[in-house]
Amino acid sequence: MRNWKHKVRMAQWDRLRQLPAAYTQQLHELYDRDALPMDVRHYLSAWIEKQEWQRAARDHDFAMVLFQVLLENLDIQHSRFVQEESLLLQHNIRRYKQNFQKYLDEPCALANTILWFLEKEKEILQSADLAEQVQFLCVEPEAMETSSQRDLERKIAGLKNEVQCIEHTMLCLEEQQDEFDFKYQTHKMEAVVDEAVKKEQMKVLQLLVNRLNECRKSTLSDLSKCLDRTDDLIDILVKKELVEWQRRQQKACIGAPDNVCLDQLEKWFTCVAVCLFQVREFLGKLEELVGKVSYDNDPVKAQKPVLQRRADTLLKNLLKSSFVVETQPSMPQGKGPLVLRTNIQFSVKTRFLVKFPELNHSMKVNVSMDREAPQIKGYRRFNVLGTKIKALNMAESQSGGMVADFRHLTLKEQKSGGGGKGVSDISLSVTEELHIIYFDTVFELKGSSVELQASSLPVVIISNSSQQQSAWASVLWFNLLSLDTKDVLFFANSPAAPWLQFGEMLSWQFLSATKRGLNEAQLEMIAHRLFGKQQNYDTHKVPWSKFSKENTPDTFWVWFDGILVMVKTYLEDLWREGLIMGFVSKGKEKSLLKKKQRGTFLLRFSESVIGGITFSWVDTTITGEPDVKTVQPFTKVDLCQIPFHEIIRNFQILEAENIPESPLLYLYPNIPKDEAFGKYYSERSGSDSPYIKYIKTKLVFVSKENTLEARSPMSSDMAQGEGLEPMNGLSGEAAEQNGSPHPLQSPLETYQPDPMLSGSVAATEDDLLMYLNNPNLFVDSDLMQDELGLADFSLPGFSNCQPPQSCGSIFQ
Numbered sequence: 001m002r003n004w005k006h007k008v009r010m011a012q013w014d015r016l017r018q019l020p021a022a023y024t025q026q027l028h029e030l031y032d033r034d035a036l037p038m039d040v041r042h043y044l045s046a047w048i049e050k051q052e053w054q055r056a057a058r059d060h061d062f063a064m065v066l067f068q069v070l071l072e073n074l075d076i077q078h079s080r081f082v083q084e085e086s087l088l089l090q091h092n093i094r095r096y097k098q099n100f101q102k103y104l105d106e107p108c109a110l111a112n113t114i115l116w117f118l119e120k121e122k123e124i125l126q127s128a129d130l131a132e133q134v135q136f137l138c139v140e141p142e143a144m145e146t147s148s149q150r151d152l153e154r155k156i157a158g159l160k161n162e163v164q165c166i167e168h169t170m171l172c173l174e175e176q177q178d179e180f181d182f183k184y185q186t187h188k189m190e191a192v193v194d195e196a197v198k199k200e201q202m203k204v205l206q207l208l209v210n211r212l213n214e215c216r217k218s219t220l221s222d223l224s225k226c227l228d229r230t231d232d233l234i235d236i237l238v239k240k241e242l243v244e245w246q247r248r249q250q251k252a253c254i255g256a257p258d259n260v261c262l263d264q265l266e267k268w269f270t271c272v273a274v275c276l277f278q279v280r281e282f283l284g285k286l287e288e289l290v291g292k293v294s295y296d297n298d299p300v301k302a303q304k305p306v307l308q309r310r311a312d313t314l315l316k317n318l319l320k321s322s323f324v325v326e327t328q329p330s331m332p333q334g335k336g337p338l339v340l341r342t343n344i345q346f347s348v349k350t351r352f353l354v355k356f357p358e359l360n361h362s363m364k365v366n367v368s369m370d371r372e373a374p375q376i377k378g379y380r381r382f383n384v385l386g387t388k389i390k391a392l393n394m395a396e397s398q399s400g401g402m403v404a405d406f407r408h409l410t411l412k413e414q415k416s417g418g419g420g421k422g423v424s425d426i427s428l429s430v431t432e433e434l435h436i437i438y439f440d441t442v443f444e445l446k447g448s449s450v451e452l453q454a455s456s457l458p459v460v461i462i463s464n465s466s467q468q469q470s471a472w473a474s475v476l477w478f479n480l481l482s483l484d485t486k487d488v489l490f491f492a493n494s495p496a497a498p499w500l501q502f503g504e505m506l507s508w509q510f511l512s513a514t515k516r517g518l519n520e521a522q523l524e525m526i527a528h529r530l531f532g533k534q535q536n537y538d539t540h541k542v543p544w545s546k547f548s549k550e551n552t553p554d555t556f557w558v559w560f561d562g563i564l565v566m567v568k569t570y571l572e573d574l575w576r577e578g579l580i581m582g583f584v585s586k587g588k589e590k591s592l593l594k595k596k597q598r599g600t601f602l603l604r605f606s607e608s609v610i611g612g613i614t615f616s617w618v619d620t621t622i623t624g625e626p627d628v629k630t631v632q633p634f635t636k637v638d639l640c641q642i643p644f645h646e647i648i649r650n651f652q653i654l655e656a657e658n659i660p661e662s663p664l665l666y667l668y669p670n671i672p673k674d675e676a677f678g679k680y681y682s683e684r685s686g687s688d689s690p691y692i693k694y695i696k697t698k699l700v701f702v703s704k705e706n707t708l709e710a711r712s713p714m715s716s717d718m719a720q721g722e723g724l725e726p727m728n729g730l731s732g733e734a735a736e737q738n739g740s741p742h743p744l745q746s747p748l749e750t751y752q753p754d755p756m757l758s759g760s761v762a763a764t765e766d767d768l769l770m771y772l773n774n775p776n777l778f779v780d781s782d783l784m785q786d787e788l789g790l791a792d793f794s795l796p797g798f799s800n801c802q803p804p805q806s807c808g809s810i811f812q
Contacts, residue, residue: 011045011046011049012045012049012118012121012122012125013041013042013045013046013048013049013121014045015125016121016124016125019124019125019128020128023124023127023128025398026124026127026398027121027124029396029405030117030120030121030124031117032407034099035113035117035332036113036114036117037092037096039089039092039093039096040074040093040096041117043077043093044070044073044074044077047069047073048114048118049118051066053066053111053112053114053115053118054115054569055640056107056108056111056115057108057111057112057115058108058636058640059108059640060107060108063107063108063110063111064107066107066111067100067103067104067107067110070100070110071097071100074093074096074097074100075097077093078090078093078094078097081093112333113333116332116333148240149241149264152233152236152237152241152268155229155232155233155236156233156268156271156272158229159226159229159230159233159271159272159275160271160275162222162225162226162229163226163275163278163279165222166219166222166223166226166278166279166282167278167282169215169218169219169222170219170282170285170286172215173212173215173216173219173289174285174289176208176211176212176215177212177289177292177293179208180205180208180209180212180293181292181293183201183204183205183208184205184208187201187202187205209295212293213295213298213299216286216298216299216300217299219282219286220286220299220300220303220304220307223279223282223283223307224303224307226275226279227279227307227310227311227314230272230275230276230279230314231310231314233268233272234272234314234317234318237265237268237269237272237318237321238317238318238321241265241268242265242321242324245260245262245265246324246485247483248260249328249457250457250479250485251479251480251508253328253336253337253338253457253475253479254336254475254476254479254480254505254508254509255336255505255508255509255511255512255513256504256508256512257508257511257512262324262326262351262353262401263399263401265353266351266353266354266355266401269318269321269322269353269354270353270354270355270356272318273315273318273319273322273354273356276311276314276315276318277315277445277446277448279311280308280311280312280315280446280448283304283307283308283311286300286304287300287304290304312448315448315450316448316450318354319354319443319448319450319452320450320452320453322352322353322354322452323350323351323352323353323439323441323452323453323454324350324351324353324454325348325349325350325351325439325454325455325456325457326349326350326351326401326403327347327348327349327405328348328456328457329346329347329348329409329437329456329459330346330347330348331344331345331346332345332346332347334346334468335468335469335471335472336472336475337475338456338457338458338459338460338475338479339459339460339462339468339471339472339475340411340459340460340461340462341411341461341462341463341464341465341468342382342410342411342412342413342461342462342463343410343411343412344410345386345407345408345409345410346409346410346411347405347406347407347408347409348367348406348409348437348456349396349403349404349405349406350365350392350403350404350406350439350454351397351401351402351403351404352392352401352402352403352441352443352452353401353402354402354443355394355400355401355402356402356445357394358445359392359402359443359445360392360393360394360402361391361392361393362391362392362444363391363392363402363441363442363443363444364389364390364391364392364441364442365389365390365391365392365404365439365440365441366388366389366439366440366441367384367388367389367406367409367437367438367439368384368388368437368438368439368440369381369382369383369384369411369435369436369437369438370382370435370436371438373435373488374488374489376426376428376489377425377426377427378427378428379428379433380413380414380430380433380461381413381414382411382412382413382414382435382461383411383412383414384409384410384411384437385409385410385411385412386406386408386409386410387406387407387408387409388406388409390404390405390406391404392404392441404439404441411461413463426489426492428491428492429470430461430462430463430467431460431462431467431470431471431473431474432460432474432491433460433461433488433491434458434459434460434474434478434487434488434489434490434491435458435459435460435461435488436455436456436457436458436459436486436488437455437456437459438453438454438455438456439453439454439455439456440452440453455485455486457478457479457485458478458485458486458487458488458490460474460475469557469558469561470548470557472561473547473548473557473561474491474548476505476509477491477494477497477544477547477548478490478491480497480501480502480505481494481495481497481501491544494544495544496541496542496543496544497541497542497544497547498540498541499527499531499537499538499539499540499541499542500538502541502542502547503518503523503526503527506518506523506526506560507523509560509561509564510564510567510575513564513567513568513572514567514568514572514575514576515576516575516576516578518583521583521584522581522582522583522584523583524537525583525584525585525588526560526583527540528585529585529607530542530546530556554610558610559607559610562610562611562612563582563605563611563613565611566611566612566613566635566636566639567580567582569636569639570636570639570640570643570644571613571639571644573680574603574644574645574677574680579603579667579676579677580603580604580613581602581603581604581668582603582604582605583604583605584602584604585607586607589602589604589616589628590616590628592668593616593617593618593626593628593668594618594626594628596618596666596668596669596670597618597665597666597670598618598619598620598626598665599617599618599619599663599664599665599666600617600618600665600666600667600668600669600670601615601616601617601618601663601664601665601666601667601668601673602615602616602667602668603615603648603667604616606633609633609635610635611635611636612633612634612635613633613634613635613644614630614631614632614633614634615630615631615648615664616628616629616630616631617629617663617664617665619663629663631651634647638694641691641694642691642694642695643680643682643691645677645680645681646681646682646689646691646695648664648673648677649673649674649677649681649685650662650689650691650695651663651664
C-alpha cells in the first residue's frame with residue numbers, strides 16, 4: 001500500500017509510463033488521435049500538468065497566454081533536438097507547432113482539448129490504482145455471477161462433457177465398423193464352400209452388423225440429445241443473457257453502474273460454437289462411415305440429413321447473435337454516447353463473441369447508415385465518411401477479444417433524398433429523430449458461410465453544439481424506457497416514465513459524473529417539485545413533455561442538467577464528500593435550520609436560477625427567535641473566479657466594533673465549518689489570498705445598529721464603483737407556501753415574498769444598505785414586502801451606484 005501511496009504523489013505522466021501493459025495499451029489508444037501528440041505530452045509533461053487548463057478553458061486571455069507559452073516551449077524543445085542532432089524529433093516538433101497554429105483564434109478550444117486528455121489519463125490511472133489496491137488487499141473482485149449464470153455454467157460444462165462422450169462413441173463406432181468390414185472382406189475373399197462354416201461366419205457377420213447398427217442408432221440418439229441441449233443453451237444465451245447484457249448496456253450508456261463486460265458472454269458463445277462445429281464434424285464422419293459400409297434400413301441415411309440441418313441452423317442462429325456493438329458511437333468530447341454531430345469524428349467498436357484465433361484479421365466489417373429509414377416528412381439521411389471497413393482482430397482489445405474499433409468516422413447529411421416527401425404526418429424535432437448505424441461482415445470457416453449484421457443503439461444527430469443538451473435528454477429517455485432498440489419512431493408516441501425509474505436515472509447522472517448519486521431525501525424534493533406534495537410518489541409518472549419540452553427553454557431537464565454541469569465543473573469534491581445537501585426545498589431548509597444552533601448553515605441548489613447554488617444559515621433576532629437568512633445564488637460567473645469553499649471560508653460581516661465575523665459556523669447538522677471544508681482551503685489566506693479582490697468586493701460588508709457601510713480595505717475602489725454591480729432589484733430565495741411548493745409549472749415561475757419570514761420586522765434602511773454593499777446577500781424576505789417603497793430609500797455615500805429598482809418577485 002505504501003508503494004501505491006507513493007505513486008499517487010508522482011507526476012501524472014510518470015505514473016502513466018509505469019503502468020502495466022494492459023493500461024499502457026489504453027494510453028496508446030487515447031493518444032492515437034491528432035489533437036494532442038504523445039511527443040508533446042511527453043516532452044512538456046511537467047509544464048502541462050502545472051497549468052490551470054480549467055480556467056483557461058473559460059478565460060480567453062489566460063488561454064492565449066498559455067497558448068503562447070506552449071509554442072515557446074516547443075521552440076525550446078526544438079533547440080535541444082538541434083543540439084542533439086536528432087533530425088526526426090526536430091521535424092516532428094516543428095510539425096506539431098505548425099498544427100497548433102490553428103488554435104490561434106480559439107485558444108480556449110486548445111485548453112479544453114488538453115483538459116480532456118488529462119481527465120482521460122486520470123481515468124486510466126484510477127482503474128490501475130483500483131486493480132492494484134484490490135490485488136494488495138487480496139480482495140476478490142465482486143462476483144457478478146447469479147444463480148442462473150451458475151446454472152448456465154453447469155449446462156455448458158454438461159454440453160462439453162457430452163461432446164467428449166460422443167467423440168469417444170465415434171471412435172468405438174469406427175472400430176466396430178472396421179472390425180465388421182475386415183471380417184466381411186475376409187469372408188468374401190475366402191470363398192468358403194462348407195455351408196455349415198459359411199453359415200457360422202454369416203451369423204458372426206450378422207451379429208457384428210446388428211452391433212454396428214445399434215451403435216449407429218445410439219450415436220445418432222446422442223447427437224440428437226446433444227443438439228437438444230445446445231438448442232436450450234443457445235436459447236438461454238441469445239434470448240436471456242444477451243438481451244440482459246443489451247439492456248445493461250442501454251442503462252450504462254445513460255450512467256447506470258452496470259457491468260457490460262463481454263468476456264463471460266464471449267466464453268459461453270465460443271464454447272457452444274466449438275461444440276456445434278464438433279457435432280458437424282461427427283455428422284461428417286458418419287457420412288464418411290456410411291460411404292464405406294451401409295445396409296438396408298441404415299439409420300444414418302435416414303436421420304443424418306435432419307441432424308445436419310438442425311446443427312447448421314443452430315450454428316447460424318448462434319453466429320448471427322454473436323456480432324454486437326461493444327462500445328456505442330460517441331464523440332471524444334461529447335456530453336455522452338449516442339449523440340453525434342455532423343462533420344465531427346466519432347468512434348464505435350464492434351465485437352464478435354465467437355472467438356476463433358484462425359479468423360484473426362480475416363472478417364471485414366463494413367459500416368453503413370439507415371437502410372430502412374422511416375418515411376417521415378423532413379427525416380434526414382446521412383452518409384458515413386472515413387475508414388468504413390476494418391477487419392475484426394484481437395490486437396485492439398485488452399482482453400484479446402475479436403473486435404473492429406472504428407475511431408475516425410464522421411457523418412455528413414445528404415443534400416437530397418432526405419425524406420422530404422413522406423407518407424406520414426408525424427412531426428419530430430431534430431433531437432427526437434433517431435438513426436441507426438449498421439455493421440456487416442461474413443463468417444466463413446470449415447465450410448460454413450454466414451452473413452452477420454450488428455446495429456448500434458439509436459443515435460441522435462445534431463449539427464450544432466447548442467443542441468447537445470436536448471439531444472442527451474432524448475438519449476436518456478429512449479434508453480430508460482425503450483426495450484425495442486430499433487424503434488426509431490419512439491418519440492412519435494413516447495411513453496411516460498414511472499417515477500421510480502425516472503428518479504433512478506437522475507441519480508445515475510450524478511453517480512456517473514461525480515461518483516456520488518442522489519439519496520432518497522434529494523429525490524423526494526425533486527418529486528415534490530414535479531408533482532407537488534403527495535403522500536407517495538411511487539405511482540406517479542413523468543411525461544416526456546414535462547421532462548424536456550414544457551416551459552422551453554427552461555425545461556425541467558435544463559434546470560437539472562444546469563445543476564449537474566455546475567457540480568461537475570466546480571463542486572465535484574464537495575458533492576462527493578456529501579457536504580452539499582443540494583436538492584432540498586426552502587420549507588424543508590427552514591424547518592431543519594430553525595432547530596439548530598446559531599450559525600448552522602446548509603448548501604442547496606437554486607430552484608429557479610439555472611446552475612445556481614446558495615447557502616442559508618440560522619441567526620437570532622433581538623428577541624431571540626431563530627431567523628433563517630439566504631444569499632442570492634452563486635453561478636459559474638462567481639465560481640469561475642473563486643472556489644465555492646473559499647466563498648464559504650471568507651463570507652463575513654463586520655459588526656459595529658469592526659470585528660469581522662462569519663455567520664457560517666457549523667455545516668448542518670453540527671460539523672464545524674473548518675473541519676468540513678478546511679482541507680480544501682487555499683494555503684494563502686487574508687490579504688495574500690489569490691481571491692482577495694473577489695472577497696473584498698463581494699463577500700465583506702459592515703453591519704451597525706442602524707446603518708450599513710462598506711468598510712473593506714478596497715472601499716476606496718468601491719467608492720469609484722469598482723466591484724459594485726447594477727441593481728435590478730433584490731434577489732434571494734422564496735419559500736413555498738406552508739413548506740410545499742406548487743407542482744412544477746415553470747422553473748422560473750413568479751414567486752411571492754417569503755411567508756416563512758413574515759414574522760420579522762419591516763424592511764429597514766439597514767437591510768437595503770446591506771444588500772447594496774453585497775449583492776449576493778439576501779438578509780430577509782420581508783425586505784421585499786413593500787416593493788414599491790424600495791425606490792424611496794435615500795442612499796448617502798453610494799452616489800456612484802445605480803439606484804435600486806423595484807422588483808415584484810424573488811429568485812427562488
